[in-house]
Amino acid sequence: MKETIRIASGQGFWGDLLTAPVDQVTKGPVDYMMMDYLAEVTMSIMQKQRRKDPRLGYAKDLVELTEQIIPLCVEKKIRLITNGGGVNPVACAEAILGAAKELGVQKLKIGIVVGDDILDRIDDLRKQGIDLKNMESGRSVETVRERLQSANVYFGAWPIVEALKQGAQMVITGRTTDTGLTLAPMIYEFGWKEGDWDKLAAxxxxxxxxxxxxxxxxxxFSADWKAVPDMAHIGFPIAEAYANGEIIITKHENTGGLITMQSVKEQLVYEIGDPRKYITPDCVADFTTIQLEHAGKDRVKVSGVKGKPATEFFKVSMSFLDGYTTFGTLTYSWPDALEKAKKADEVLRTRIKNLGLEFEEIRSEFVGYNSSHGHLxxxxxxxxxVALRVGVRSQDYDSVERFGKEIAPLILTGPPSVTGFAGGRPKPSEVISYWPALIPKSAVKPEVIIKEIS
Amino acid sequence: MKVRLLDICHGRSGDKGDTANIGLIARKKEFYPIIEKYVTAQVVGEYFGQMVLGKVERYELPNLWALNFLLHNALGGGGTKSLKNDAQGKTLAAALLRMQIDIKEKIEY
Structure with missing residues (x-):
């Protein structure tokens, strides 16, 4: 059993810096690389793609990226773990195996985690008494049943651990928690058990x-962004994990960016709720027990983390169609830039009113003046x-589309010295709203499928 | 003395649905008791005013010299529903950092 492993972060979201994962596997030693692709609304976008073409529904970037790095990863025995499989992890794995075969890769085993997609099981689950009510508002899922676009259970680290045990060089999952992607190789390599709550929390x-x-x-980085060296070649973080649960956060030496107590702290407080109860499917971590220590240049030691038992539930992330939006933007220049933008807004609103269009909300912001901080x-x-940015939202597609035709006319029929209108009329986009719920762990079963070139 | 939070803190903000979170971190250990004392949930709620429609909650992380604020119903519906340019509350930490507090203690920064 190993005493330490190095786990690299390769992608932080779908659309992240494409050179980062290549740098992670070429610029220094790593044993694993995790790549996170999924945000709350990503699954619904992927469902839509799969409905159009049953071979799609995953992060397509991942296939191109894997092509670039897989021969090297096979050679160096770097194992890849990602949730980029989206709503179609099997098709994702098949595309990657096909690409690898063409590159002449002789041997590649991919472990696929499935079972998180419960969209087709909603009615059955409700018959079993699992209500899937909104865990924030308490509303019944009945109110959005017909408009549901996706429903996925957040799995944790354990299904990935199972795939690693079966010898997978790469593990592709659907909706797995971001944290599970990093925790899994530690459990696998160090033999951590369910019940090792402090280690699982670490x-x-x-x-x-x-x-x-x-x-x-x-x-x-807000603490001192001007001091960040060579941002253009920023090195993504690496966790050097130890069997006792201590972690060193670092990065490859010949890269830009920095790892300091402050950079780590800013990420620790990012998008958290109650810090004593950071709930994942694997454990409940207490962020108020984290001890940080400077451990050399670009090295920060994380220790002391305490954890509590995991809950009996998985979180479910569902999404539903919730109307349409569009945005129009026009830029007004000096003199009287702000006054002109405000006048244009007034003219636009009068015209919308005359047309009798119905919106749930119309919002005007003055970018360059106060769109970020409002009255502050x-x-x-x-x-x-100043850029005038006006957005509208409605359940009625036609109203939103008609609004889009009212922006360009302002150029010749509104206040002067206006520009920045390119790319045609703003088109309506679907609003996909998010519906969080809970499901007992016993109601869903993650499964691991192996596909390989051998 | 009057202190602008930007001079003694750094921070980061983000979203969970229609709730924004702001992590406010003291730049030095000795500044943490100051922000813990003066930057209360109530003060932050009054500061943001109508920008936050729901309640403001505060959690303490003295180990990181940090406070975590949850601003409920602050993102115009959140996600893809929001019509805000900053629908994910990414600039709200900076908005809090421009706040000035009036403190009895004397500090050097």
Whole structure:
């Protein structure tokens, strides 16, 4: 059994820096690389793609990326773990195996975690008494049943551990928690057991630090962003994990960015609720027990983490169709930039009213003036330019589409020195809303499927 | 003395549905008791005013010299529903960092 492993963060979201995972496997030693692709609304986008073409529904970038790195990963025995399989992890694995075969890879075993997709089981589950009510609002799922786009259970680390045990060089999952992707190799390599709550919590904390890629290593760093070296070549974080549950957060030496107590702290507080109860399917981690220590240049030690037993439930992430939106933006220049933008907004609203269009909300923001900080923004009177950004939302597609035709006319029929209108009329986009719920762990069963070139 | 939070803290913000979270972190250990004392949930709620429609909750992480604020119903519906330019509350940490507090203690920064 190993005493230490190095787990690299390769992607923090679908659309992240494409060179990062390549750097992680070429610029220094790592044993594993995790790549997180899924956000709350990603699954619904993938469901839509799969409905159009049953061979799709996963992060397509992942196939191209794997092509680039898989021969090297096979050679160096770097194992890849990702939730980029989305709503179609089997098709994702098949595409990757096909690409690898063409590259002349002789041997490749992929473990696929399935069983998280419960969209087709909703009615059965409800008959069993599992109500899937919204865990925030308490509303019944009946109110959105007909508009559901996706429903996925968040699995944790254990199904990935099973795939690793079966010898998978790469593990592709559907909806797995971001933290589970990092925790799984620690459980597998160090022989951690269910019940080792402190260790599982430590691995979960490491996963939280890694799950947003460069955000732990100098990206989006508010403490001192000007001091971040060579941001263009930012090195993504690496967790050097030890069997006793201690973790060193670091990065490859010849990369940009930085790992400091401050960069790690900023990521630790990112998108958390009650820090004493960071709930995952694997454990409940207590973030108030985390001890950080400077351990050399670009090295921060994480220790002391306490955990509590996992709950009896999995979280379910569902999404439903919730109307349409569109946005129009126009830029007004000095003189009187803000006044002009406000006048244009007034004209636009009068015209919308005259057309009798119905919206749940119309929101106007003045980008460059106060769109981010509202009334807290400093009161600059003579700004050089302001972008008027108006968004609308409605359950009625036609109203939103008609609104889109009211932006361009403002250029010749509104206040002067206006620009920034390119790319045609703003088109309606579907609004996909998020529906979180809980499901007893006994009601769903993760499964591991192996596919391979041998 | 008057202190702007930006001078003694850093932070990061993000979203969970229609709730924004702001992690406010003291730059030095000795600044943590100051923010713990003065930057209460109530003060933050009043500061953001109508930008936050729901309640403001605060959690303490003295081990990280940090406070975590949850701002409920602050993101115009959240997710893809929100019409806000900053639908995920990414700039709200900076908004909090521009807050000035009036403190009895004397500190150097």
């Amino acid at each position: 691995g979960t904390v490491a996963g939280h630090i890694l799950e947003c890629g460069g955000q732990a290593s100098g990206g989006n 923004a400093a009161n600059a009177k003579d700004v050089n330019e």
